Every structure is written in structure tokens, then in C-alpha cells.
Amino acid sequence: MRDVHVSAITDAVKKLCIEANLDLEPDMLRAFDGALRRERSPAGKQVLQILKQNAEMARTRRIPYCQDTGFVVCFVELGQDVHVTGGGLDDAINDGVRQGYREGYLRASIVRSPFDRVNTGDNTPAVIHVDVGPGATLRIMVMAKGGGCENRSKYKMLTPAEGVAGVKEWIIECVKTAGPDACPPLILGVGVGGTFEKSAILSKKALFRELGSPNPDPQLDALEKDLLDRANRLGIGPQGYGGDTTAFGIHILTYPCHITSLPVAVTIECHAHRHKEVTL
Amino acid sequence: MSVTAAADGIKEIGTPLSDGDVESLRAGDRVRITGVLYTARDAAHGRLLPLIEKGEKLPFDPRGQIIYYTGPSPARPGDVVGSIGPTTASRMDTFTPSLLGLGLKGTIGKGYRSQAVRDALRAYKGVYFGAIGGAGAVLSQFIKKLSIVAYEDLGTEAIRRLEVEGFPAIVVNDCHGGDLYQDGVKAYAREGA
Numbered sequence: 001m002r003d004v005h006v007s008a009i010t011d012a013v014k015k016l017c018i019e020a021n022l023d024l025e026p027d028m029l030r031a032f033d034g035a036l037r038r039e040r041s042p043a044g045k046q047v048l049q050i051l052k053q054n055a056e057m058a059r060t061r062r063i064p065y066c067q068d069t070g071f072v073v074c075f076v077e078l079g080q081d082v083h084v085t086g087g088g089l090d091d092a093i094n095d096g097v098r099q100g101y102r103e104g105y106l107r108a109s110i111v112r113s114p115f116d117r118v119n120t121g122d123n124t125p126a127v128i129h130v131d132v133g134p135g136a137t138l139r140i141m142v143m144a145k146g147g148g149c150e151n152r153s154k155y156k157m158l159t160p161a162e163g164v165a166g167v168k169e170w171i172i173e174c175v176k177t178a179g180p181d182a183c184p185p186l187i188l189g190v191g192v193g194g195t196f197e198k199s200a201i202l203s204k205k206a207l208f209r210e211l212g213s214p215n216p217d218p219q220l221d222a223l224e225k226d227l228l229d230r231a232n233r234l235g236i237g238p239q240g241y242g243g244d245t246t247a248f249g250i251h252i253l254t255y256p257c258h259i260t261s262l263p264v265a266v267t268i269e270c271h272a273h274r275h276k277e278v279t280l
Numbered sequence: 281m282s283v284t285a286a287a288d289g290i291k292e293i294g295t296p297l298s299d300g301d302v303e304s305l306r307a308g309d310r311v312r313i314t315g316v317l318y319t320a321r322d323a324a325h326g327r328l329l330p331l332i333e334k335g336e337k338l339p340f341d342p343r344g345q346i347i348y349y350t351g352p353s354p355a356r357p358g359d360v361v362g363s364i365g366p367t368t369a370s371r372m373d374t375f376t377p378s379l380l381g382l383g384l385k386g387t388i389g390k391g392y393r394s395q396a397v398r399d400a401l402r403a404y405k406g407v408y409f410g411a412i413g414g415a416g417a418v419l420s421q422f423i424k425k426l427s428i429v430a431y432e433d434l435g436t437e438a439i440r441r442l443e444v445e446g447f448p449a450i451v452v453n454d455c456h457g458g459d460l461y462q463d464g465v466k467a468y469a470r471e472g473a
Contacts, residue, residue, distance in 0.1 A: 041464070043308075047412055053418055054412075054415040061417065063363050063417040067351060067352050105355070106353060106354075109436070181368050181370060230473050235464065235465040239390065241461075242463065
């Protein structure tokens, strides 16, 4: 067994939360440059240029890229030979969120109950997903998930007969309904298969793959490229002002499913795709 | 007139706005706004509604004014404000027609407005501007002063008075029925989508 003290987890989460909000990952910056080379719309180009400038300003001036500094969604891959000491894993993660959001001047956007809607004041709690597997390391992946785009995420239970064609139509429909509300250019995380909740979790996890990298499954890779091409023919464009860059990427994860089912979950992510990870 | 065309083709807008100012704006116009904006989003609108229904005075006089749908992140010491981009406007759709009825002239946000809001923009001479969602760091540079007007307990959702200089936006829905989102898709949609 390898001991990992909770203070190391809290420290790591705190830093990930702050840096995610101030320093976009290189895959996003490359996506802006790629889109600027292809975009025909002057208004769309201008939006992309301002977003690049925004990323630079966030990094250098330490002002969050977006004022919605997100709901912290945390995926943990916990090696089964790791022994977390000094407290609970969830508490350690939430302590990291609390410290990160206070010290980083990040916005508190979480209410304690969906009904009384009183702000918790420190952006806790996070949504935490833990997978246990072999090994003696602890991988922590953090996403600061914006609310505006999350509100346009969708789920549909298709029939097996609807098949891949039905899945494709549904995903394009999701891009259309998200439209300008969700701050395009979008990234779509898609979970296909499993059960109701499994597909939704996969749709979030799919977003952690590096933007622009191929899907390791060649068939899914072809499907993603086809869908991305179709999404970018819709004309919605950056911010919905019209243009060729409606989405930066569509990432699909699948899971075996029941003979009766074809569940499809689509997490809509905006261009403020803030994600960081560390392995302890 | 507090709308004038600058040499770079961008319209300079000064607040407050008159009916004539609003009528001169067309979907797709790029603008720079100078003057005062009031911030309000979900929770603040929830508190304004009962006041409007009872005909009571609001914490600010909406006549001629612009509401910016935003909840800024906290300012670092020495800064006026933190990140301050727009939030999704459609969540305020149910409140907007009655505010326009009280003389509000503009709103700034991102995303589609309902048919009821677009109808109210025509009926009351109002305009809906889009600001670039997710460009909160850049947009913070145009905010020169900030004070809290009401509902401080709501934190980021309090009503704030912003003094802005050259705040960049684009006309999404004008008072003539023009809609930038529809025009944009028409212009750039391609076969095979």
C-alpha cells in the first residue's frame, strides 16, 4: 500500500481549480488558431480573436476567462494500492475547491438546495466520480463546468432500431438547440450505451480527451469527424453570429448496453473548456 | 441623439437611450456603449417581479436604461471588477416584457430570446444586445466604476450599477423584427448539415 495524505489531495485540487480558470489548456488555444484559419464570417473571426485575447488576458492578468467559474466536476482514478490517510477523499476534494475558489477570486456559483437556492459561498460541493482500478497512483481530473452550456445538455433513450443514424440525428439536433445560448464554438461530450446514468457520466468524461486528438476507436473516430463536419455546416458560428465554427470537437465514449436500449447523453461544453489534471 | 457612427463603422451609444436611439439600431450593428448599465440576473429579477406586479418603486428607475445579464466574479484587490461576461438571456425572458413596459430600453446577454420578448421589443421600442459570452476578462476592462444598488445578500446576483466606457456589443434583436441569429445561420449554413 502507498499512503497519500489528504492534504496533498486538497492542495492539488486547489491548484487545479485556480489554474483551470485562468490558464486554458494548449488544446483550446490550438482550436482557436485552427478555426481562425478556416472561418469565413468576419463577425465569427472577430469573436475568435477576442476569445484568444481573453485567454491571454486571463493568464497574464489573473482574471478568470469566464465569470462563470463553473461547477467543479472531479473524476478520480484511484489505484487500489493507494491508502488515503488523514481524512475522507470527498472532504479533501471539497476543501481544495473551497480554498481554490476563495484564494483564486473565483465566483461562488453553487446553491445548497435546488429549492431554497441559498449560495454556499465557496463553490462547494464538487460533483465527484471515483473509479477504482489497479495501481498505486491517484489521478485527479478537474473540470470547471459552466452552467449556461450545461443547461443545454440533453439525454434521449433511442431504440436499437434507430441505430447509428438515429444517434447522429439526435446529436446534430442537440447542437441546433444549444445554438447561441451555450456559447459556441462548442465541444460535445457524448456517452452512448450503458444505462441512463452511465451514459451521462461517460458524456462528461469524454470531454477530458485532448481536443483534436483522434478517438482511439477508428469507427468512432470516423463518426466524430462526420458529425463535426455536419455541425459546422449548420451556420450557427462563433457566439451564434453566423459562421463555420459551431463546434471545435465531438468526443464519444461508448459502453455495452441492454438488448432493449440505446441511451445517448450529450454534455454541451462551451469554448471556456477549463480542465486540468494531475497524478499523485 | 445618443447613437453616432464612428469612423470604424461601429456605432457609439450613450445611455440613457431614447425611442429614436433604439429605432436607429439594426440587427448586426456593432456598438460601443458608454454610460451606465445595471446588472441583474435570475435572483434579482425574481425580487423585482413582485414589485412590478404591485406597482411599487424599483431599486433603480428603468426608464431609458440597459440591464446587463451578468454575475461577475470577485475583484482582486485594486481592480474594479473580476471577470464579467454575459449570462444566457432566455432565463430572464418571463420578466423582460414587463420591464420594457416600464421604459427599459435595452438588455445585454447571450442566446435566443423568446417570441414574447421579441414582440415586446417591437411594441415598446427596445433592443437586445449580445456581448461575447466567455470573454469576461476582456469585458472587465470596459468597466470603470461599480457600485451595489440592491440585494447585496445575493452576492454575485446583486443589482450593480456599472459605469462603462466603450463596452463592445452587437445588436441581436432590434425593434423592427431583425434577428442576427437568424440572419447569421441564413448566410453561413451549407448543404449536408
